[in-house]
Amino acid sequence: MIRATTGKIEMPHFTLAQLAEKLGADFHGDPNLIITGVASLARANAQQVAFFENPKLISELEKTKAGVILTSAQLSQHSKKACLIVGRPRLAFITVLNLFHPQKMRSNIHPTVVIGENCQIDPSVSIAANVVIGDNVVIAANSIIYPNVTIYNNVKIGARVILHSGVVLGADGFGYERDATNQWLKVPQIGGVEIGDDVEIGANTTIDGGALDPTVIGKGVKIDNLVMIGHNVQIGDHSLIAGCSGIAGSTHLGKYCIVGGSAMIADHLKITDNVILAGAAMVGRSVDTPGVYYSFSELLPPAQMKRLTVRFNQLDEMAKRIKALEK
Amino acid sequence: MIRATTGKIEMPHFTLAQLAEKLGADFHGDPNLIITGVASLARANAQQVAFFENPKLISELEKTKAGVILTSAQLSQHSKKACLIVGRPRLAFITVLNLFHPQKMRSNIHPTVVIGENCQIDPSVSIAANVVIGDNVVIAANSIIYPNVTIYNNVKIGARVILHSGVVLGADGFGYERDATNQWLKVPQIGGVEIGDDVEIGANTTIDGGALDPTVIGKGVKIDNLVMIGHNVQIGDHSLIAGCSGIAGSTHLGKYCIVGGSAMIADHLKITDNVILAGAAMVGRSVDTPGVYYSFSELLPPAQMKRLTVRFNQLDEMAKRIKALEK
Amino acid sequence: MIRATTGKIEMPHFTLAQLAEKLGADFHGDPNLIITGVASLARANAQQVAFFENPKLISELEKTKAGVILTSAQLSQHSKKACLIVGRPRLAFITVLNLFHPQKMRSNIHPTVVIGENCQIDPSVSIAANVVIGDNVVIAANSIIYPNVTIYNNVKIGARVILHSGVVLGADGFGYERDATNQWLKVPQIGGVEIGDDVEIGANTTIDGGALDPTVIGKGVKIDNLVMIGHNVQIGDHSLIAGCSGIAGSTHLGKYCIVGGSAMIADHLKITDNVILAGAAMVGRSVDTPGVYYSFSELLPPAQMKRLTVRFNQLDEMAKRIKALEK
Numbered sequence: 001m002i003r004a005t006t007g008k009i010e011m012p013h014f015t016l017a018q019l020a021e022k023l024g025a026d027f028h029g030d031p032n033l034i035i036t037g038v039a040s041l042a043r044a045n046a047q048q049v050a051f052f053e054n055p056k057l058i059s060e061l062e063k064t065k066a067g068v069i070l071t072s073a074q075l076s077q078h079s080k081k082a083c084l085i086v087g088r089p090r091l092a093f094i095t096v097l098n099l100f101h102p103q104k105m106r107s108n109i110h111p112t113v114v115i116g117e118n119c120q121i122d123p124s125v126s127i128a129a130n131v132v133i134g135d136n137v138v139i140a141a142n143s144i145i146y147p148n149v150t151i152y153n154n155v156k157i158g159a160r161v162i163l164h165s166g167v168v169l170g171a172d173g174f175g176y177e178r179d180a181t182n183q184w185l186k187v188p189q190i191g192g193v194e195i196g197d198d199v200e201i202g203a204n205t206t207i208d209g210g211a212l213d214p215t216v217i218g219k220g221v222k223i224d225n226l227v228m229i230g231h232n233v234q235i236g237d238h239s240l241i242a243g244c245s246g247i248a249g250s251t252h253l254g255k256y257c258i259v260g261g262s263a264m265i266a267d268h269l270k271i272t273d274n275v276i277l278a279g280a281a282m283v284g285r286s287v288d289t290p291g292v293y294y295s296f297s298e299l300l301p302p303a304q305m306k307r308l309t310v311r312f313n314q315l316d317e318m319a320k321r322i323k324a325l326e327k
Numbered sequence: 328m329i330r331a332t333t334g335k336i337e338m339p340h341f342t343l344a345q346l347a348e349k350l351g352a353d354f355h356g357d358p359n360l361i362i363t364g365v366a367s368l369a370r371a372n373a374q375q376v377a378f379f380e381n382p383k384l385i386s387e388l389e390k391t392k393a394g395v396i397l398t399s400a401q402l403s404q405h406s407k408k409a410c411l412i413v414g415r416p417r418l419a420f421i422t423v424l425n426l427f428h429p430q431k432m433r434s435n436i437h438p439t440v441v442i443g444e445n446c447q448i449d450p451s452v453s454i455a456a457n458v459v460i461g462d463n464v465v466i467a468a469n470s471i472i473y474p475n476v477t478i479y480n481n482v483k484i485g486a487r488v489i490l491h492s493g494v495v496l497g498a499d500g501f502g503y504e505r506d507a508t509n510q511w512l513k514v515p516q517i518g519g520v521e522i523g524d525d526v527e528i529g530a531n532t533t534i535d536g537g538a539l540d541p542t543v544i545g546k547g548v549k550i551d552n553l554v555m556i557g558h559n560v561q562i563g564d565h566s567l568i569a570g571c572s573g574i575a576g577s578t579h580l581g582k583y584c585i586v587g588g589s590a591m592i593a594d595h596l597k598i599t600d601n602v603i604l605a606g607a608a609m610v611g612r613s614v615d616t617p618g619v620y621y622s623f624s625e626l627l628p629p630a631q632m633k634r635l636t637v638r639f640n641q642l643d644e645m646a647k648r649i650k651a652l653e654k
Numbered sequence: 655m656i657r658a659t660t661g662k663i664e665m666p667h668f669t670l671a672q673l674a675e676k677l678g679a680d681f682h683g684d685p686n687l688i689i690t691g692v693a694s695l696a697r698a699n700a701q702q703v704a705f706f707e708n709p710k711l712i713s714e715l716e717k718t719k720a721g722v723i724l725t726s727a728q729l730s731q732h733s734k735k736a737c738l739i740v741g742r743p744r745l746a747f748i749t750v751l752n753l754f755h756p757q758k759m760r761s762n763i764h765p766t767v768v769i770g771e772n773c774q775i776d777p778s779v780s781i782a783a784n785v786v787i788g789d790n791v792v793i794a795a796n797s798i799i800y801p802n803v804t805i806y807n808n809v810k811i812g813a814r815v816i817l818h819s820g821v822v823l824g825a826d827g828f829g830y831e832r833d834a835t836n837q838w839l840k841v842p843q844i845g846g847v848e849i850g851d852d853v854e855i856g857a858n859t860t861i862d863g864g865a866l867d868p869t870v871i872g873k874g875v876k877i878d879n880l881v882m883i884g885h886n887v888q889i890g891d892h893s894l895i896a897g898c899s900g901i902a903g904s905t906h907l908g909k910y911c912i913v914g915g916s917a918m919i920a921d922h923l924k925i926t927d928n929v930i931l932a933g934a935a936m937v938g939r940s941v942d943t944p945g946v947y948y949s950f951s952e953l954l955p956p957a958q959m960k961r962l963t964v965r966f967n968q969l970d971e972m973a974k975r976i977k978a979l980e981k
Contacts, residue, residue, distance in 0.1 A: 024936045038517070040539040051539075056833075090504050091560040097515035114766065114783040114801070129441040129459045130475075132783045132801035132819075140453070145476045146498070147441070147459035150801045150819035150857075164498045165459075165477035166531065168857035171800070171818045174878040174896065177744055182910070183874050183892055186854065188751035190508065190692070190823060200513065203477075203533040204553075204820065205497035206857040206879040212694040212705075220510050223503040226555045226573070226858075228880045228897040229914075233908050238510055242501065243555040244591065245572035246880070246898040248915050248933070261555075261575050262591035262609075264898065264916035279575070280591045280609040282916075282934040282951035294959040296952060297609035297638075298623060305621040311969035312625060312950075315638035322648050365844070378866075417831050419826045424842035439768065456768040456786045457802075474768070474786035474804045486740070491825045492786075493858065494803035527840065528821035530804075530860040531880075547837050551828040551901070552860040569828065570882040571900040571918065583836070584865040588882075588902050589918035589936075606902070607918045607936040623966075624936035625950060629765055632948040639952060642965035651973050 010098060012322075016068060019049070020084055022099065023092050026073075026228060029082025038093075038100050049084065051093040116153065134170070140197070152209060154192030158219065161195055166204035169193050173208040173215075173231020173249060187211060189231060196221065200224060202243065205229070218255065236273060339427060340364075346376070347411055349426065350419050353400075356409025365420075365427050376411065378420040397423060426466060429446050443480065461497070467479060467524070479536060481519030485546065490520055493531035500535040500542075500558020500576060514538060514556060523547065529554065529570065545582065563600060666754060667691075670722060673703070674738055677746045680727070683736025690866060691724060692747075703738065705747040724750060738776065744977055750903060770807065788824070794851070802843050806863060808846030812873065820858035823847050827862040827869075827885020827903060841865060849874065856897065859883070872909065 014022070017031035036047040041057060042303070044066035052061050052071040061078055068082045070093055076083045086092040088305045109115075116135035116137040121127075127145045134153035139145075143161040152170030163169070175187035191210025196219030201207070207215055207229040217231065218237035228246040229235070236255030241247070245259050248267035253259070257271060260279030265271065269283065274290035277283060282295045300308070306321075311318075339347070343356035363374040368384060371377040371393030379388050379398040388396070388406055396410045397420055403410045412420040436442075436454045443462035448454075454472045461480035466472075470488040478484075479497030485505030490496070502514035518537025523546030528534070534542060534556040540557065545564035555573040556562070568574070572586050573576075575594035580586070584598060587606030592598065596610065601617035604610060609622045627635070668676070671685035690701040695711060698704040700718030703726075706715050706725040709954055715723070716730055722736045723746055730737045740746040763781045770789035775781075781799045788807035793799075797815040805811075806824030817823070829841035831918035845864025850873030855861070861883040869883065872891035882900040883889070890909030895901070899913050907913070911925060914933030919925065923937065928944035931937060936949045954962070965972075 001407065038539065041542055045404070091506065091512065094504060094512055094514050097517065100669065101515050101517050105370070112439075112766075114764070130457050130784050130802070138589070141843050146479075148475055148495075148802055152800075152819075162499075165479075165495045166533070166820055166858065168495055168802075168819045168879075171760065171857040171879065172816075172854075172877070174856065174893065176876055177748060179745065183743065183852070184876050184894065185748055187748050188755050190755050197509075200499075202501065203498040203535075204493065204531050204858050204880075206820070208857075208879065212692065213697055222501070222503055223499065223510050224555075225495075225535065226531075226553060226880060228878075230897065230915075240503065240511065242558065242575070244898070245570070246916050248896070261557075262573050262589075262916075266915070277953075278956075279593050279611065281953060282949075283953055284933065284951050285953065287953075292956050293953050294956050295609075295954075296623060296950060296959065296963065296966070297611050298963055299604075299608060299610055299612065299614075299620050300622075300967075302605075302619050302621050306621065308966060308969050309623065309625055311973050312623070312635060312639070312966070313627075315635050315642075315969075318973060318976060319638050319645060321980065322645055322652070325652050325979050326648065326974070341712075343827065370867055375951065418833065418839065421831060421839055421841050428842050428844050437768070439766075457784050473804055473806075475784070477789070489826075492806070492822045493820055493860070506827065525837075529828060530862075531761075531820065531858050549828070549830055549838050551882075552825065552862065553858075553880060567830065567838065569902070570884065571898070584949060586775040588884075588920070589900050589916075606920050606938065620874075621935075626931075626935060626936050626937055626939065626941075626947050627949075629932075629946050629948050632950065636952055638967070639962060640954075642962050642969075644966050646968065646972060649972060649979070652979050653975065 012102075014099065016082060016084070019068075019096065021100075023084060023086055023095055025070075025092065026085040027083060028076070028085070029068065033067060033082060036100075038097055039066070041066060049096055051089060052079070053089045070273075089303070110147075122159075136192075146203075152192075154190070154209065154214075155195070156192070156214075157195045158197035158199065161196050162200040164201060164203040164225070167201050168206045168211040169195070169201075171206060173211055175211055175231065175249075191215065191232065193217070196237065199223070207233075208249075224261070230267065291320065339429075341426065343409060343411070346352040346395075346423065346426075350411060350413055350422055352397075352419065354410060355403070355412070356395065360394060360409060363427075364414065365424055366391060366393070376423055378416060378423075379406070380416045437474075449486075463519075473530075477517075479519075481517070481536065482522070483519070483541075484522045485524035485526065487525050489527040490530075491528060491530040491552070494528050495533045496522070496528075497536040498533060500538055502538055502558065502576075502614070518542065518559065523564065526550070531567075532556070535576075551588070569606070662948055666756075668753065670736060670738070673722075673750065673753075677738060677740055677749055679724075679746060680739040681720065681737060682730070682739070687721060687736060690754075693720070694928070703750055706741060707743045709855070731734065776813075790846075797956060800857075806846075808844070808863065808868075809849070810846070810868075811849045812851035812853065815854050816854040816858075818855060818857040818879070821855050822860045823849070823855075824863040824888075825860060827865055829865055829885065829903075845869065845886065847871070850891065853877070861887075862903075884921065896933070 013036040016033040018113045020027040041050045041060040041064040046067040049068045050066035070084045110129040115133045121139045122219045128147040133151045138222035139157045140159040146165040155170040170193045172189040176184035177233040179185045187306040205227040208231040210232040216234045220238040223241045224243035230249035234252045239257040241259040242261040244262040245264045251269045254273035258276045263281040266282040270286045276292045278294040340363045343360040347354040366375045366473040368377045368387040368391040373394040376395045377393035397411045430574040437456040442460045446464045448466045452527035455474040461477045466484045467486040474491040482497040497520045499516040503511035506512045532554040535558040537559040543561045547565040549571035550568045557576035559577040561579045567586040568586040569588040574592045578596045581600035583602045590608040592610040597613045603619045605621040655907035667690040670687040674681040693702045695704045695714040695718040700721040703722045724738045764783040769787045773791045776795040782801040783966035787805045793811045794813040800819040809824040824847045826843040830838035834838045856879035859881040862885040864886040868886045874892040877895045878897035886904045888906045893911040896915040896918040897915040901919045905923045908927035912930045917935040919937040924940045930946040932948040
């Protein structure tokens with residue numbers, strides 16, 4: 001057994017006044033109250049901050065044992081507890097979380113990491129256990145690579161990128177040609193992958209290397225778990241892709257798009273900027289108008305779905321019968 | 328190359344009488360017949376037990392070379408071979424399989440395993456090669472972790488849990504907020520994961536850690552391969568989730584549910600107990616009535632599907648024309 | 655940190671005449687021109703070959719800085735550059751790619767690899783870092799296994815097979831029986847996996863071991879990333895399966911089939927030879943006629959999809975009203 005090279009984690013703590021200062025927040029309550037952590041309304045104790053923004057959770061607010069409530073001026077009227085009062089509680093809560101939970105599992109380059117030839121890895125990069133990196137890989141400052149990630153040859157990764165466990169970057173794109181005997185001949189894939197700054201990629205997601213030119217993930221893009229990005233896909237800056245989605249080869253997704261979970265986007269399409277694809281959307285055509293798009297996803301008991309499926313198959317005939325009636 | 332620390336596997340063997348006693352079964356045939364293994368009707372040899380329960384396979388029964396047939400009293404009439412006769416052949420067959428194939432790849436803690444700080448791992452737990460475990464992880468008795476699993480910080484695993492290769496537990500949930508410049512700000516995810524007793528999780532499945540409170544998998548839950556469980560999901564005891572499914576953040580799935588393969592359940596929903604979602608179900612609403620639910624999944628040749636898709640788009644107009652005709 | 659055991663990669667180079675000879679191609683231009691690599695029209699430099707086959711890209715051809723164009727006799731008329739002229743440019747381009755980019759990341763058996771008992775691995779096989787292999791595994795000549803692959807017990811792999819990172823072969827199939835107390839009892843899975851010659855399997859794909867008989871992947875089959883193949887599935891020779899697809903237990907897929915991305919095929923079905931399933935196809939029935947099949951995948955703005963969904967639910971009633979009008 002190999003010990004992780006992380007040191008002991010010491011949890012920080014702050015007084016209410018210190019927290020208020022760090023957040024630029026107003027506060028009610030004892031400025032010397034010691035706060036040791038963050039939790040939900042349901043689980044927080046008297047030394048913890050909880051977050052209240054959703055008026056539907058007011059019954060939880062009434063029962064909470066939290067020592068301090070982080071909320072807006074308006075909502076703070078519902079609580080007699082110590083409060084931290086800010087304009088955008090959700091953003092302030094992210095700041096509080098980062099104060100109490102600085103990024104973990106850093107081990108710089110763990111002794112089990114395997115790295116190939118001709119790589120440029122910034123000294124500030126953290127690479128966890130059992131990560132394998134091929135040749136000609138570049139990783140910029142402050143990126144974090146979790147255990148069991150694999151990076152193939154010719155992958156370029158920006159700054160502050162986070163790769164979760166099981167991610168595979170730069171595996172061969174799915175490219176074959178039929179040969180004279182009707183068998184599949186592999187098209188070598190040499191394009192590699194380029195990942196912009198501030199990208200986060202979820203566990204077990206795969207991004208294939210391009211055929212000739214690279215597969216490109218724009219800056220600030222966030223990709224969830226078990227997503228498949230095909231070769232030569234290009235994803236515009238600041239787009240968000242939820243889990244179990246797939247984007248097939250050579251498709252271009254615009255900037256500031258949101259792709260819902262389990263969505264499937266076919267190959268060689270162009271999706272313009274600011275498109276939102278609902279969960280389970282099946283995208284078989286390009287989308288050139290920003291907006292929200294859904295696929296059909298009715299959920300019904302079997303007898304009902306069976307009957308409506310029969311009717312769906314009669315739709316053409318029904319249309320003709322309506323036409324006949326009109327004559 | 329590192330040798331696995333498993334010892335040589337010696338296959339057990341039993342006489343027919345010994346097997347019958349272990350199963351509480353009646354039997355026909357030579358009580359001293361030596362049985363060395365288990366196989367299908369099609370592949371079994373004269374020293375092996377085969378299983379017969381499905382009357383449709385009677386032609387396979389007639390041709391089998393199996394030495395012994397495990398079956399019910401009624402179906403045993405179809406065979407002149409040695410038989411083991413039980414009330415529930417399928418359950419008895421599981422017992423026979425376990426006798427001949429005790430759980431493999433156990434290596435206690437393989438020397439390549441990496442474990443963080445402050446973990447409590449029961450001495451009976453088996454952890455295979457290249458598993459990486461973070462800080463504050465608890466694993467109860469007799470759990471088995473296959474190679475290349477990653478467990479992040481703050482994960483609590485019950486007894487007799489099986490984690491297959493490539494599983495990632497406790498990676499950061501997919502939580503972001505837009506900041507003032509319209510970029511995505513990461514919400515730290517500190518809730519961890521809690522896995523009940525007797526859970527099995529398939530290869531390359533990912534279960535994200537909760538935002539504040541933990542993601543919870545109830546006891547006896549079985550999850551197949553390549554399933555994505557989002558942050559703060561709760562899955563009730565004894566539910567079954569087939570491969571390639573996704574359950575998005577904060578959704579609660581009840582007890583004794585069955586989720587078919589490639590199903591997608593959106594976020595923040597409640598699915599009550601005893602719900603069966605068919606394969607490829609797209610679940611965009613809560614389900615409060617037990618029962619079976621399907622999404623539309625007709626499969627047709629392209630010309631036919633194209634024509635019906637045109638008609639689907641005319642449905643609103645068709646309805647209005649029917650109304651006009653009725654007037 | 656462990657160094658990869660790959661040696662330095664030296665890029666080969668050729669003269670135009672040498673390349674022409676290797677391809678059996680005609681050529682225009684200086685036979686002594688030194689060519690050092692391959693790139694796309696958009697990115698190639700004066701020492702590189704680019705490929706031109708799609709007349710739509712003629713504007714890229716006009717602007718390219720490539721030294722040599724690989725194309726057909728007819729299309730070569732559009733370029734005044736040095737040309738390599740062949741009957742099937744795409745196949746010739748694969749040859750050129752293989753000349754300049756011989757298969758990489760070979761390290762024979764990396765020192766971090768873990769191998770179980772009773773395995774037969776051909777000395778020509780390349781196994782990269784952190785691969786874990788169980789007992790009774792056979793791997794034939796010239797197969798390549800990328801980092802972080804896991805192979806369970808009883809897996810047989812043919813010659814020239816490529817397994818990409820994160821692949822899991824032979825994990826337990828998803829088989830359970832309810833016991834007397836309504837809990838799920840695991841059915842041991844002992845059938846293993848058999849992979850034919852010339853198969854390629856994409857990153858993070860999982861192929862489960864069979865219950866009693868093996869799961870079988872035919873020769874020449876190509877499987878993309880994040881695909882789930884259930885226990886006892888059989889896939890016919892030379893079929894192609896795109897990313898994020900799932901094939902559930904005991905289904906047989908024929909030869910020369912193509913399965914589109916994110917397709918889902920339910921269990922215990924038979925899909926005959928030469929079937930093409932479109933992307934996102936949901937296959938809930940056997941298919942006994944070769945041809946192309948689609949599921950319904952219309953993509954619409956939310957208001958429109960909502961209105962048509964209401965109408966879909968009225969289809970049975972609409973059909974009855976048409977019938978009433980006809981009377």
